Amino acid sequence: MVSYEKILTKNMDTPGYMGTLPEYRATGGYTAFEKALKMPPAEIIDIVKKSGLRGRGGAGFPTGVKWSFIPKTHVGQRYLCCNADESEPGTFKDRQLIERDPHQMLEGIGIASYAIGASVAYIYIRGEFDLGAKIIESAIQEAYQAKFFGKNLLGSGFNLEVILHRGAGAYICGEETALLESIEGKRGKPRTKPPFPAVHGLYQAPTVVNNVETLANVPYIINRGAEWYASIGTPKSPGTRIFSVSGHVKRPGNYEVPLGITLREMIYTCAGGIRNDKALKAIIPGGASAAFLTPAHLDTPMDFEAIAQIGSMLGSGGVTVMDEETCMVQAATNLLEFFYHESCGKCTPCREGSSWILQVLHRIERGTGRASDLDLLETLCRRIEGVTVCAFGDAEVAPVLSTLKHFKEEYVAHIEGRGCPFQPNVELVMAH
Amino acid sequence: MKLRVLSSAAEAAITLEFEKYPDKRSVLLHALRVAQQETGYLSEEAMRDVATLLELTPVQVYDVATFYTLFHLQPVGKHVIYACKSLPCALVGASALCRHIQNRLGVGIGETTSDNQFTLKQTECLASCGSGPMVQINDNYYEYLTPAKVDRLLDDLRARGKSDLASKPFKIPNVTGA
Ligand SMILES: Cc1cc2nc3c(=O)[nH]c(=O)nc-3n(C[C@H](O)[C@H](O)[C@H](O)COP(=O)(O)O)c2cc1C
Ligand code: FES
Numbered sequence: 001m002v003s004y005e006k007i008l009t010k011n012m013d014t015p016g017y018m019g020t021l022p023e024y025r026a027t028g029g030y031t032a033f034e035k036a037l038k039m040p041p042a043e044i045i046d047i048v049k050k051s052g053l054r055g056r057g058g059a060g061f062p063t064g065v066k067w068s069f070i071p072k073t074h075v076g077q078r079y080l081c082c083n084a085d086e087s088e089p090g091t092f093k094d095r096q097l098i099e100r101d102p103h104q105m106l107e108g109i110g111i112a113s114y115a116i117g118a119s120v121a122y123i124y125i126r127g128e129f130d131l132g133a134k135i136i137e138s139a140i141q142e143a144y145q146a147k148f149f150g151k152n153l154l155g156s157g158f159n160l161e162v163i164l165h166r167g168a169g170a171y172i173c174g175e176e177t178a179l180l181e182s183i184e185g186k187r188g189k190p191r192t193k194p195p196f197p198a199v200h201g202l203y204q205a206p207t208v209v210n211n212v213e214t215l216a217n218v219p220y221i222i223n224r225g226a227e228w229y230a231s232i233g234t235p236k237s238p239g240t241r242i243f244s245v246s247g248h249v250k251r252p253g254n255y256e257v258p259l260g261i262t263l264r265e266m267i268y269t270c271a272g273g274i275r276n277d278k279a280l281k282a283i284i285p286g287g288a289s290a291a292f293l294t295p296a297h298l299d300t301p302m303d304f305e306a307i308a309q310i311g312s313m314l315g316s317g318g319v320t321v322m323d324e325e326t327c328m329v330q331a332a333t334n335l336l337e338f339f340y341h342e343s344c345g346k347c348t349p350c351r352e353g354s355s356w357i358l359q360v361l362h363r364i365e366r367g368t369g370r371a372s373d374l375d376l377l378e379t380l381c382r383r384i385e386g387v388t389v390c391a392f393g394d395a396e397v398a399p400v401l402s403t404l405k406h407f408k409e410e411y412v413a414h415i416e417g418r419g420c421p422f423q424p425n426v427e428l429v430m431a432h
Numbered sequence: 433m434k435l436r437v438l439s440s441a442a443e444a445a446i447t448l449e450f451e452k453y454p455d456k457r458s459v460l461l462h463a464l465r466v467a468q469q470e471t472g473y474l475s476e477e478a479m480r481d482v483a484t485l486l487e488l489t490p491v492q493v494y495d496v497a498t499f500y501t502l503f504h505l506q507p508v509g510k511h512v513i514y515a516c517k518s519l520p521c522a523l524v525g526a527s528a529l530c531r532h533i534q535n536r537l538g539v540g541i542g543e544t545t546s547d548n549q550f551t552l553k554q555t556e557c558l559a560s561c562g563s564g565p566m567v568q569i570n571d572n573y574y575e576y577l578t579p580a581k582v583d584r585l586l587d588d589l590r591a592r593g594k595s596d597l598a599s600k601p602f603k604i605p606n607v608t609g610a
Binding site: 012018019077086087088089090091092094095096099100126127128129130131135161163165166167168169170171182183184185186187188203244245246247248251252253254284288318320322326331334335337338341342344426427428429430 | 452454457458460462464465486496499502503518520522523524527528530554556557559560561562563571572599601603605
């Protein structure tokens, strides 16, 4: 197995390493922040732009470019928000970064805040991450004691308060404007964009929202340079990425690899191949919001462009693998139960549509589907796509449209045979 | 301030957070969490107290309390079990595990055991998809579950209120043993 240089998951490979401040310092931790505080903020933004770093939260937006959208002339408060909501089914990388090496993220927050001129940073962590919240809270305390956070940092005149904010259970709060609403103490309902958070964000002030993994990359870019970072991965998708592999593989887990390795290498080399040496049937390459792929796509490079080109997305980096015995109608139904449950209810097509799609899927799955249902599903999906305030609408139709595209015969078999044609080894939808 | 059910300790834990935000309303999720910890669930009185402390209307509080899944608007058992049902966990046996828990406890989903020890709920992905099937019980995660492990876990919780099966800081695959 080729081994790749790890960046974000390197320290935690050392036996006994638990990511306390002294341990992190011993690996060179916070030297990038010290270096950054001596640089003009614009230069930092420039380095991050040149590195080509793209957001790891889902959309892959260039990080340096996002930072440069903060209006330079704005006087008054600006905010940085770290998105630690990690709720996309199939994704569990931020949890590991938080629980095993939290100071990487905190140092990234320090540098990013300085670069955009934010004196307050909120870390929005999903409410269920109790252990993670405790670990971040104590890491923040360590950083304050070491004077990395607080007032006049390292004599630079820059002040920074870092505050942990806990959510309370809602997938949608990972969407950046829903996240802002949630910090403001409201229901997590996405805002209409524009205006974008860079202009009107938290409490109407210019705000940058970045994912945990995105921010954790920043110290390494500052220390080792934009050219070094850009040399890893592919020209348009530089750097490493932590892929979370789940489902029917022999070794599920988080694998940090350069962007651009193939799906085949990820599934068969990193994750050890399919359990019990069964055949592969389907892959979701980027979290539940990404379209299903098939074994025909195994040689596609895992970078933002290549995965988009074959009709899916790299999304959150959650790779879910399904073996030959998995029923695709059940898999899609399971995911639609998720989207139905999590729709915030703001946009009618998403709120009503998710319920209608789910009703149709349930009846197909239970053997009472009608011949006209496939067209109905397609029509419903097409009327949700692209017309909602946030990307949730596109996400909820992806599993349906992609299974209809790649596995239509399974839907037909359910309808014609009045039920599931397989004897699936697991039940993906529970009858109540 | 005259509060109905919340103690002065809860009040202090809530008002302590005000300084972190330009607006008291931002403390709402925290305040509801504190209130729920103290009174077991979010009763109307508890929500009114939170509204008083944060200078909100009761309906503003209720609106938020009903949006987030971690808030209980009805009494629950001492241990609330959240069994993950999302696709990655389902692929590795979450449905069978959930059935096992139901049989073992003699309750359906959403129900509480008659001794008030356990409430069983199903939940969506908790970011343990590679270590499923899994459940969260109160503040702890329990991963790589099997029926036998669940039995031990429930016995532990009944007997001692806690279990050493709870997940530690997370890393998978754990090839180095670190
Ligand atoms: C429905 C929905 C859920 C999302 N959930 C998350 C999440 O849990 N974590 C995350 O970092 N980004 C999530 N995002 C993406 C954020 O909106 C945002 O793009 C991201 O935090 C930006 O950070 P980045 O540029 O560093 O990727 C979600 C987006 C949508 C539409
Ligand atoms: S699917 Fe169960 S934790 Fe993600």
